[in-house]
Amino acid sequence: MTPHLDETHDAHLTSWVASANTPDHPFPLQNLPFGRFRLRGRDEAWRIGVAIGDEILDLRATGLVDTDDMNVLMDRPLSWRRELRLALSRGLREGGIEQGWSAYLVNQADAEMTLPCRITDYTDFYTGIHHAIAVGRLFRPDQPLLPNYKWVPIGYHGRVSSIGVSGQAIKRPAGQTKAPDADRPTFGPSRRLDHELELAYFIGRGNALGEPIGIEEAEAHLFGVALLNDWSARDLQAWEYQPLGPFLAKNFASTVSPWIVTTEALAPFRAPFERPPSDPAPLPYLDSLYNRAHGALDIQLEVLILTASMAAAGTPPARLTLGGSREAAYWTAAQLVTHHTVNGCNLQPGDLLGSGTLSGPRPDQAGSLLELTEGGKRPIKLPNGETRTFLEDGDTLILRGWCERPGARRIGLGEVRGTVVG
Secondary structure, three states: OOOOOOHHHOOOOOEOOHHHHOOOOOOOOOOOOEEEEEEOOOOOOOEEEEEEOOEEEEOHHHOOOOOOOHHHHHOOOHHHHHHHHHHHHHHHEOOOOOOOHHHHEEEHHHEEEEOOOOOOOEEEEOOEHHHHHHHHHHHOOOOOOOOOOOOOOOEEEOOOOOEEEOOEEEOOOEEEEOOOOOOOOEEEEOOOEEOOEEEEEEEOOOOOOOOOOOOOOHHHHEEEEEEEEOOEEHHHHHHHOOOOOOOOOOOOOEEEOOOEEEOOOOHHHEEOOOOOOOOOOOOHHHOOHHHHHHOEEOOEEEEEEEOHHHHHHOOOOEEEEEEEHHHHEOOOHHHHHHHHHOOOOOOOOOOEEEOOOOOOOOHHHOOOHHHHOOOOOOOEEOOOOOEEOOOOOOOEEEEEEEEOOOOOOOEEEEEEEEEEOO
């Protein structure tokens, strides 16, 4: 069994939407991600849109779907989704069947975006092994990884109500912190506010309570992928996380990009799921021939910072890190779905599974400031002379992602931005 490839993935296809043919545009004809939009400044219902170049195609206006409820669309069978992708590709490609769809286009500059679907639940995993090791060394130098890490996908249940879309203003959280030499904690705003570079895996069709999703079927339950910044207050986290894990350090904000890139669009960018030979093999319920051969996603991930001073001076954002999901993630998305449901837990259309921080093995591939600054011990210097250990008020964090390989059209995940407002 191999990833499903069809005519929609042909790298030579172009669109009659001219901007989609621009080299390195994140939304060419081969992508076609889904989001929800409305005309800027209008108090109207959200509509399902498909990104094509700089435009948004109003999906319901095309007559291909009969709903503006994204979660209803996500619940449709995989075969139906493939047919919809094929119809969109044929209607938007140069020389294709004329559909009159130019009347249903809205320029992205004229649109307001919201969360790409109604997020029904949120589980954040910890699949980034290099992040886990780097953070573990800060607290447990002799045992960075806990004994269960290479056996079980670690996760915790997050907070849906504070998830926002790109452009979110992040109010600095407050809570208890405790200095190592203090005999009691104090209360106040976090001084160690951080970002986390993650992917958001969105569930399409769910499962009934008590009916696990096997590893062979897990891929069919994944609708697509978006970028995720899971903001973290490191000083609050250090004091509160034992014995039950993150709480106030995580529940104040998470930010996702407005577009879900479907698993169908990602088919050319699948890669083998590989571990070091000395590591234990996954237990049988987390293992399959397909997952070994094609379970990983090869996505390039970039983090940039734009400080208030940089924005005022009109200088571009500065890159903090550049890495990839393939070498960062110790567990695949399919394994997360299977493990989440193995005890009978029921997933629903629109559930979000966070990958956890996806850091590469090199320092310049770190997905958080906690790693980049070694816990705040080594400030990083920005091109304009400013330094950072953790985020300051006015800082904007930008995450970007894209996929590329020879023989395939490069596609992008867009970007997710968030600004600390104090």
